[in-house]
Amino acid sequence: MYIFRSIHEIINTVAASRTLLTEMFEKRKTLSFRYSDALALLKDDENRLKLLLEKEVIRQNGNFVELDARFMDFFELLLEANEEINTAVIDENIEYLHELMDYYAKERIPSRKESYVRNIKITFRKIARTTIRNIMNLQTSIDHAFKHEPTYQIKIAKLENLDKKRINIQRLIDTTENLILHDERKFFQEATDEELKRILLELRSELQLSAHSLIRAQQDIINYLNQIKSQVILVEKIRKVKYLHDTFELRAKSNLTEVVEREHSVLLEGNPPSSFKLSLGYLSGDEARPVILKVLKNLQYRETARSNEAGAFSEEDMEAAAVYQEAIDLDETAGCYIQAQAQALWNHPEKDPEDLFSFLMRYSFPREVDDRERTTLFCQIVSLYENQLRITDRYGVYKEYEYAKVYPA
Structure with a gap:
């Protein structure tokens, strides 16, 4: 593994290839970068591309290149673009705090005791920042899983796994509160640092807000699971109606005739088409350009929505016994x-x-x-x-x- 000799070398290496690295980072989830495309972004300077490969800023895989995981994590961390929910980091920081406070209690040199306090303040800030980011990612993941996952089995599994992560975040919030109020109470009585007191006040306030957000996240998960349950029941009813229709037993074994006779909704009459044609002269002018672009955008949206439609339920889906919890209002x-x-x-x-x-x-x-x-x-x-x-x-x-x-x- 290549080891950079100084921060100056890292900054110069990234700055010299900023166009390529920016493009690769922005398209990290949607596009595989070809070696030839990367070379074109560097204005065919193959020596510079080889230097990036040698310093392991990017990695080559056949005819493709990709950002190294270290730089990917670094960019995502600073830009807060990582959607991962990582509770292990908070757990490690809490364990590290216990170690630092133990060192502080055993240390007798004032200057070294101050260095431990400084590291403790840095770690508390990390816990606050990581907790808030995890909760933001959790809420985003919950909404995305319910609204965009087309497979019902995966949709349910994702929501259940996100609920487990919610429980882990709540456990870590409780552990942090317990550390401040009970486990390390002796340390906070001895360490009379004004900045540390201010950091703790801000941290506890942020943890309280985070706990409120987790309550909302729990309600969203329960509501989404209940909606999925309702959709499953509806599809099951539709399948039964279709089966009766296919076997020509729908009128004999259902009250379809009575329901249709009672129903006089305008919805059943359909919507009359209201289309009109534009002249070729109008379409060829600049005035029609915004209209054409709007129509094209709507067509693209319909294609995207159609590609994300959920597939049909299998017999196993319909027969599987799932446990759902009715939400308390x-x-x-x-x-x-x-x-x-x-x-x-x-x-x-x-x-x-x-x-x-x-x-x-x-x-x-x-x-x-x-x-x-x-x-x-x-x-x-x-x-x-x-x-x-x-x-x-x-x-x-x-x-x-x-x-x-x-x-x-």
Whole structure:
């Protein structure tokens, strides 16, 4: 492996071939670069191309060339163009923080203790930046998997795997919070660094926002899976109708006739065509150019949409038993609580209102919800509707849970 001798050499090497490297990076996912095309971008300077290969900035594979993984990762990191969700990096940084804080506690030389604090501050910044980037990539991946993946089995598998990554990100957020508040509390009491305190305040604020974003991501995944379930049921019904039609039993074994007689929707009458022809004189002029370009763009969009259509369901897809979870509507649950307490206050003004946690523990949801999930819903509602609630300094105890008493604002 080639080793650069200085930063100056790296900068000069990249700058001398910036046109080629820019083109290769922008087309890294859509195009295989031919050796001849790369040579053309370097103005047929084969010596410069060979120098890039020798320094392993790019790599050759037969008649094609590609960016080396080190430079690809470097460019994606600085441009924040990497869509990968990498929770292992945060895990490594948390482990590294434990090591640095242990070194700090055992060190006796002040200058070396300051160097450990400096590395700790850098690592906390990395955790904040990586967490936010992971959550942005997670939400983008969830939307892309549902809207653009044409194969239903892969669509479901992607959403389920993204949910596992969401759980991992939440676990790392909790681990970071625990490190700051409990595991390394002694270190933060000894290290009286103002900049470190400011970094920790910003980090905890960003982690709180990240936790809220993960709640939204969880709701999106559940809703998308439920939509897929609905689509599967619809296709199954359509297949049954088609089977009855093909065997000439549709009228005998269904209420098709009654449904059609009751239906008088304009939709069934079809849309009359409203096309008109443009003159050749108009089309040959400059005035028609924007119209022609718009029509061409629409045709290209239709071709793209047609190529991304989901394929037909196989018999295995239709028979596979998938487990789906019915989403809990947090808006409806919070609204029911606030409305119920307002009604109770109106009827019995002398009585104290019921706190949110107690209300959730007895609330009748549309499906079976255990105590653990009800506790999670309590935390989600408090986070999302804090402006409509009043968090008191009084606490209650329910089994192994200790909770703050929350009332309508």
